[in-house]
Amino acid sequence: MSSYVIAIDQSTSGTKAILVNQDGHVVGKCSRSHDQCYPQQGWVEHDPEQIYDNLCIVLKELLAASKVKRKEIIGLALCNQRETSVVWSATDGRPVYPAIVWQCQRTRQVCERLAAEGAEDEVRQSTGLVLDPYFSATKIQWILSHVSITCANQTDLRVGTMDSWLLWKLTGGRVHATDISNASRTLLFNIHTLEWDERLCRLFGVPMDLLPEVRASSDFYGTVVDEATGLKGVPILAVMGDSQASSFGHLCVRPGQTKVTFGTGTSVLMNIGNEVTISADRGVLTSIGWKVGNRVTYVAEAAIRSTGDTIQWLRNELRIIDTEIELLDALKEEQRKSDVYFVPAFTGLGSPYWVSSARAAILGIDRSTTRTDILRAAVESIAFQVRDAKDLLERELGTSISEIRADGGASRNRHLMQLQADVLNIPVQCSKEDDMSALGVAYAAGLRAGLWGSVEELANDIFLYQLYTPNPEKHRECECRYLNWRNAVDAVLGYSTIMKARRPET
The missing domain is CATH 3.30.420.40 (ATPase, nucleotide binding domain)
Known part of the structure; x- marks a missing residue:
């Protein structure tokens, strides 16, 4: 049976x-x-x-x-x-x-x-x-x-x-x-x-x-x-x-292995082994990854509040797209020079900033700005926030991330994943299985039931990945855009500080 x-x-x-x-x-x-x-x-x-x-x-x-x-x-x-x-x-x-x-x-x-x-x-x-x-x-x-x-x-x-x-x-x-x-x-x-x-x-x-x-x-x-x-x-x-x-x-079961899950928000999670390490930088969260048997595994996380939520906002509130296919089409269009940047702080900013009072903004709009400019800036904001997260984890944990595994809804968008590889300048491996969260907890249940004998048994090529490798020329272009986007984030944080100072005490 x-x-x-x-x-x-x-x-x-x-x-x-x-x-x-x-x-x-x-x-x-x-x-x-x-x-x-x-x-x-x-x-x-x-x-x-x-x-x-x-x-x-x-x-x-x-x-x-x-x-x-x-x-x-x-x-x-x-x-x-x-x-x-x-x-x-x-x-x-x-x-x-x-x-x-x-x-x-x-x-x-x-x-x-x-x-x-x-x-x-x-x-x-x-x-x-x-x-x-x-x-x-x-x-x-x-x-x-x-x-x-x-x-x-x-x-x-x-x-x-x-x-x-x-x-x-x-x-x-x-x-x-x-x-x-x-x-x-x-x-x-x-x-x-x-x-x-x-x-x-x-x-x-x-x-x-x-x-x-x-x-x-x-x-x-x-x-x-x-x-x-x-x-x-x-x-x-x-x-x-x-x-x-x-x-x-x-199967990020070894220290240093890192994955990114694109959902409503995005979580960049690194296995840090069986000992607690709390970073001096408050942007890095330390949590428990899992306990299987008697062994506790800890993880370091950079948590991003709005990624998929940004796309939902474009569709449901701003109504400039009806489907994600339209977003894909916008990314395929030839990119024109644009100074539009999107900071999706709809519910504040997570790592590395952790400023809950920050609010979203689209900066750099002029009379020539197009719908495509805004859509592209929104998608770029996803890739740029993951870059923030990767840099933070590397800096605070003193390790180099040589590749990253990806899953979640946005990982099905091949243009976004290529952009992500170009922004990070490392390979991005996207699981061909969409439901990695559910699959992961299913593995844990199967191990408990004896369906599989060990994590090593699971690691034997259970599923395949789509590999995206960075383009050096595109990386140089992305680096310039990323640095400008960081300036846009600084502007949003400055506005947040001003508004917080003006807020009446309650």
């Missing part, structure tokens, strides 16, 4: 389920998007119940389309958008408030106040992160302090990132857990002691008894009890944050 693993990828834009066979190949997939809610400027929310309903739908659709029997499914795996936070009632299983998404900026002033009070260094040394609304702690604190909850009822609450919410629902409330990679993105987890940090929980006002149990990435998380999934009785064998899962999917 054949054996399969189903992996769920619950991302910022939607929920996908993939079917992986015992050869490690994706043989089926289904997906469904969910609503993006922007109730105020800078706020971003999701409906946790809509997301869970979508999860059930894609699982049943996948089973129906593949004609695989439930008894052939040896395990379920889950990866998720990191940092996005949910608070729900343990009694009725309902969220007390919408999920606050990682992009949301509503707690910016809380982070600024804590930094002014001198909390930044303790937070950074304990968690490897920075005081920023990007992470979970102030999101959870905001929900607990703004939703009408009596002290008696607060003990009935459960809090966690999206994986914890989905695990709770899948197991009928029997399991309140998270994996170590997701825990490391909350600002509440000590990456040295590998446990929730009591001092940090007090600092952020999050009761420790509401937090989930932290488990290894490849571990038994209970069995599915919800019949709506079509998978009742299937064990849940792995959980990871999506960026770490894609790194595992690329």
Whole structure:
């Protein structure tokens, strides 16, 4: 009888389920998007119940389309958008408030106040992160302090990132857990002691008894009890944050190996081995990549807030493209001289700047500026931000990145990937498999189930890559454009400083 693993990828834009066979190949997939809610400027929310309903739908659709029997499914795996936070009632299983998404900026002033009070260094040394609304702690604190909850009822609450919410629902409330990679993105987890940090929980006002149990990435998380999934009785064998899962999917299991995942935002992640290394530069984040067996692997990350989100804005809000094919056509047009630069700070700037108050801008427009100029500048901004990230990791970790592995939606655009290679001046290897996050957590589940004996077995040419090599002449042209783009970033940061000084205290 054949054996399969189903992996769920619950991302910022939607929920996908993939079917992986015992050869490690994706043989089926289904997906469904969910609503993006922007109730105020800078706020971003999701409906946790809509997301869970979508999860059930894609699982049943996948089973129906593949004609695989439930008894052939040896395990379920889950990866998720990191940092996005949910608070729900343990009694009725309902969220007390919408999920606050990682992009949301509503707690910016809380982070600024804590930094002014001198909390930044303790937070950074304990968690490897920075005081920023990007992470979970102030999101959870905001929900607990703004939703009408009596002290008696607060003990009935459960809090966690999206994986914890989905695990709770899948197991009928029997399991309140998270994996170590997701825990490391909350600002509440000590990456040295590998446990929730009591001092940090007090600092952020999050009761420790509401937090989930932290488990290894490849571990038994209970069995599915919800019949709506079509998978009742299937064990849940792995959980990871999506960026770490894609790194595992690329088999970046040796120190120095680096990948970039192009999604709503972009994560440039480097394996740094089994010892904690916290950079002096606050632009570099140190997190836990995964725990498989008894071994914990750490990663250094440069996090970019807006890449795919930029393309969505061009399509949905600015409406200058209807499809990504039009973007591809714009890139194929002969490039004319243009001084237009795009800084996509829609929800602030991430690495290497970490300025959450920054806002997006298109600079250098004159009367001759065309639609194509703006589209090209938007695409360039993706490649330039990855260049920022690569330079930061190399500088702070004292290592040279000789090649980078890529996945995610934008990696399917061959013109962008060639541009990326030219900007970085190193080879870019793009996976021919689109769903590396889901595949990575499927690998972790398969290892737990004994479907594969080791990571080395997986590394034996499971999938192919498309190689993009840099063009020296194009690199020189890109270098000039990149330096000008950095000047545009400086202008945006200067404007942010001025506006921040003018903002009234609240």
